[in-house]
Amino acid sequence: MVSEEQLTKIRDTIARFPQKRSAVLPVLHLVQEELGWLSPQAQDYVAELLGLPPIKVHEVASFYTLFNKKPVGRYHLQVCTNIACMLRNSGEILQAIQKKLGIKPGETTADQRFSVSTVECLAACGGAPAMQVNSDYVENLSTERLTAYLAELP
Amino acid sequence: MAEQIRIISKNFEVPNAETIDVFIERGGYEGLKKALRLTVEEVVEVVKASGLRGRGGAGFPTGVKWSFMPKEPKKPHYLCCNADEGEPGTFKDRKIIETDPHSLIEGIIIGAYAIRSKLAFVYVRGEFGLGYRRLSAALEEARARGFVGQNLDGTGHDIDIILYRGAGAYICGEETALMESLEGKRGYPRPKPPFPAGYGVYGCPTTVNNVETLCTVPHIIKHGADWYRSMGTKASPGTTLFGVSGHVNRPGLYELPLGTPLREIIYEHAGGVPGGRKIKGVIPGGSSTPILTAEMLDTPMDHDGLRTVSSLFGTGAIIVMDETTDIVAVTRRIAEFYHHESCGQCTPCREGSGWIPQILRRIEAGQGRMEDLDLLLSICANMEGRTICPFGDAAAWPIRYNISRFRADFEERIRRGSGLPDPGPVPGVLGGRRADLIPVQVSA
Numbered sequence: 312m313v314s315e316e317q318l319t320k321i322r323d324t325i326a327r328f329p330q331k332r333s334a335v336l337p338v339l340h341l342v343q344e345e346l347g348w349l350s351p352q353a354q355d356y357v358a359e360l361l362g363l364p365p366i367k368v369h370e371v372a373s374f375y376t377l378f379n380k381k382p383v384g385r386y387h388l389q390v391c392t393n394i395a396c397m398l399r400n401s402g403e404i405l406q407a408i409q410k411k412l413g414i415k416p417g418e419t420t421a422d423q424r425f426s427v428s429t430v431e432c433l434a435a436c437g438g439a440p441a442m443q444v445n446s447d448y449v450e451n452l453s454t455e456r457l458t459a460y461l462a463e464l465p
Numbered sequence: 466m467a468e469q470i471r472i473i474s475k476n477f478e479v480p481n482a483e484t485i486d487v488f489i490e491r492g493g494y495e496g497l498k499k500a501l502r503l504t505v506e507e508v509v510e511v512v513k514a515s516g517l518r519g520r521g522g523a524g525f526p527t528g529v530k531w532s533f534m535p536k537e538p539k540k541p542h543y544l545c546c547n548a549d550e551g552e553p554g555t556f557k558d559r560k561i562i563e564t565d566p567h568s569l570i571e572g573i574i575i576g577a578y579a580i581r582s583k584l585a586f587v588y589v590r591g592e593f594g595l596g597y598r599r600l601s602a603a604l605e606e607a608r609a610r611g612f613v614g615q616n617l618d619g620t621g622h623d624i625d626i627i628l629y630r631g632a633g634a635y636i637c638g639e640e641t642a643l644m645e646s647l648e649g650k651r652g653y654p655r656p657k658p659p660f661p662a663g664y665g666v667y668g669c670p671t672t673v674n675n676v677e678t679l680c681t682v683p684h685i686i687k688h689g690a691d692w693y694r695s696m697g698t699k700a701s702p703g704t705t706l707f708g709v710s711g712h713v714n715r716p717g718l719y720e721l722p723l724g725t726p727l728r729e730i731i732y733e734h735a736g737g738v739p740g741g742r743k744i745k746g747v748i749p750g751g752s753s754t755p756i757l758t759a760e761m762l763d764t765p766m767d768h769d770g771l772r773t774v775s776s777l778f779g780t781g782a783i784i785v786m787d788e789t790t791d792i793v794a795v796t797r798r799i800a801e802f803y804h805h806e807s808c809g810q811c812t813p814c815r816e817g818s819g820w821i822p823q824i825l826r827r828i829e830a831g832q833g834r835m836e837d838l839d840l841l842l843s844i845c846a847n848m849e850g851r852t853i854c855p856f857g858d859a860a861a862w863p864i865r866y867n868i869s870r871f872r873a874d875f876e877e878r879i880r881r882g883s884g885l886p887d888p889g890p891v892p893g894v895l896g897g898r899r900a901d902l903i904p905v906q907v908s909a
């Protein structure tokens with residue numbers, strides 16, 4: 312299901328922990344890194360790699376929000392709407408994104424390029440309003456900065 | 466005006482401070498070298514004497530916590546560094562990890578040594594992509610120089626560090642949920658007792674310490690307890706990173722002695738409120754800590770000072786709200802956070818944290834009833850102290866205090882209605898809401 316290279320990383324990761332089950336989260340991360348999301352089949356595959364009953368992996372995948380249970384676009388815009396960002400107009404940023412991309416939080420554009428979510432405090436409150444795009448942070452957002460940022464994405 | 470002090474933050478503005486050469490050039494790893502040549506008891510004693518209190522939220526004395534660990538290990542001991550930083554308003558640990566990862570590694574090794582642990586975990590918040598990369602790179606550098614791994618700095622001690630990525634769950638910052646997560650499970654907090662020092666990760670003695678706490682330790686080892694006590698207050702010595710956000714001209718991190726008055730932090734360091742507007746309220750230590758009113762701005766920012774105004778020091782995360790702020794909307798947003806993040810294990814928290822934002826949305830939309838305010842307070846009372854972990858309290862307090870300290874705002878909204886459209890629930894998140902997931906219990 313994953314490349315040989317990723318499989319090597321997975322095996323190294325499993326070997327690192329005093330108990331194998333600890334590797335559930337790290338291996339889910341590694342599989343998602345390559346596949347983009349964790350389908351039920353991908354979760355079963357992780358269970359098999361770890362020699363665990365599938366439910367032990369499903370219950371973990373469903374609990375944590377960073378594990379995508381649906382496919383996401385190439386760029387996943389995760390806009391913080393918690394209070395420090397709210398006080399500095401994250402609402403406007405979210406509106407601007409929705410207008411620009413024509414999708415609402417929880418949705419993906421038809422060309423699979425963008426997904427939008429609202430998220431909780433990103434620990435970037437000093438740079439509010441903030442968003443995370445895949446694993447990168449974009450801080451001190453304004454609608455102008457947002458437009459420029461989106462235009463520059465490859 | 467007290468100048469900013471640069472101890473924990475001394476490398477924040479230094480280019481390439483995340484690399485080992487720059488770090489060492491600026492005095493890095495000297496604390497570690499010194500600590501490894503002291504006995505375990507001596508290290509614990511200095512940290513105890515310094516009065517350092519944990520920066521993760523509860524403010525527990527660090528040296529005392531370390532002294533709870535067994536003196537003669539029968540099982541492996543573990544140190545967990547809590548780098549899950551998720552308390553709304555808090556953004557200090559991420560800065561440390563990204564700009565000064567070696568200072569954390571140095572603190573972790575000393576902490577592990579002090580509790581007789583040979584393996585430490587760093588539970589890094591899943592969102593911190595850059596931080597994780599920086600820490601991984603720093604770990605490799607430190608290993609190559611003999612500061613991590615075997616025969617540390619030629620002293621014969623072995624301590625290793627494993628990085629662990631979280632995956633998006635505020636509750637995993639709670640220490641027992643963190644340990645469950647580290648074991649590859651859902652982040653369901655464990656009942657206490659047993660306490661982590663007796664039964665922690667894999668059922669072994671464990672200590673959990675916050676990032677900033679551990680980063681402070683090397684400086685204490687290097688300069689001594691008296692030096693540390695020369696700053697701050699008697700009960701809360703030293704300096705801390707205050708994170709100021711919201712309606713201020715210069716949001717950011719300010720390293721200052723504990724006990725610095727809130728007014729000074731906001732007006733002299735963070736540049737005051739835009740447009741010269743007045744302050745309506747301030748959350749002093751992250752979203753769980755009771756809100757302060759404008760009359761309380763002279764409160765000294767330390768654990769005792771905040772007690773005198775019935776609040777808490779928390780994480781030193783100061784969120785400033787000016788006079789234009791809609792307290793009803795802020796309260797609703799805080800309530801939505803706790804609803805989203807409740808792990809769903811305890812009924813009072815799972816259900817209560819859902820009812821609260823529902824009622825608040827109704828009030829915000831101008832369809833509230835006066836009885837709603839007492840209903841909200843009674844839901845809070847039914848959550849407080851009735852859950853496995855302190856999350857239930859953390860979810861209830863901001864609601865209770867926002868209502869009791871700004872009741873007139875809520876009553877006004879209820880009386881006049883708002884004419885505003887119903888804001889509806891927070892728009893969908895791709896992950897879904899944790900508490901709506903039915904807990905699955907299957908034994909292996």
Ligand SMILES: Cc1cc2nc3c(=O)[nH]c(=O)nc-3n(C[C@H](O)[C@H](O)[C@H](O)COP(=O)(O)O)c2cc1C
Pocket residue numbers: 518519520521522523524525527530547548549550551552635636637638639640641673674675676678679854855856859
């Ligand atoms: C709901 C909840 C969330 C928490 N989140 C964090 C966190 O993100 N980071 C942290 O260091 N401590 C957090 N804590 C506090 C930890 O349980 C623990 O007290 C702390 O990590 C101990 O470190 P310290 O003694 O150095 O402060 C949280 C506590 C609760 C109840």
Ligand code: FES
Pocket residue numbers: 391392393394395396397431432433434435436439440441553554555
């Ligand atoms: S509130 Fe948005 S990053 Fe903290």
